[in-house]
Amino acid sequence: MADIKKVGLLTVQEDRVLLCRSRERQLLILPGGKREAGEASLETLLRELREELGAVELLRSEVLGTYEALAAGSTPENPSTVEIELFGGELRGTPEASAEIEELVWFGRDDDWGRLAPSLSRLIFPDLQARGLLPW
Secondary structure (H helix, E strand, O other), X not given: OOOEEEEEEEOEEOXXXXXXXXXXXXXXXXXXXXXXXXXXXXXHHHHHHXXXXXXXXXXXXXXXXXXXXXXXXXXXXXXOEEEEEEEEEEEEOOOOXXXXXXXXXXXXXXXXXXXXXXXXXXXXHHHHHHOOOOOO
16 A cells, blocks of 8 residues: 555646646656545545646546556655556646645656656656557
């Protein structure tokens, strides 16, 4: 069982995926976050998107899968795992970095994969590519 359970969003515009970097970390992650007590997955995602991206609306969401990987802040001395329930969907409005988010990045095929959290570079993106759900 994963140490951290999160809900994330895959949204693609012009062959680029929206990713974020929090003030606490250097690696890029998906928009989304941890469930609060009693929240359903979609409720969590909608709350986190409002907190992290500002005045955006999620359109046509669907569950793309659930992934378990090393957490972005995991170390050999203190390993931890993250489970990410991934939704796909479109955003209406212009995302703006809010709350703990320092930077938003529209990430493309030729960008530096070394900036990605391990869950994205080693598991999620390769799976989505193999399934034809990423345009790269």
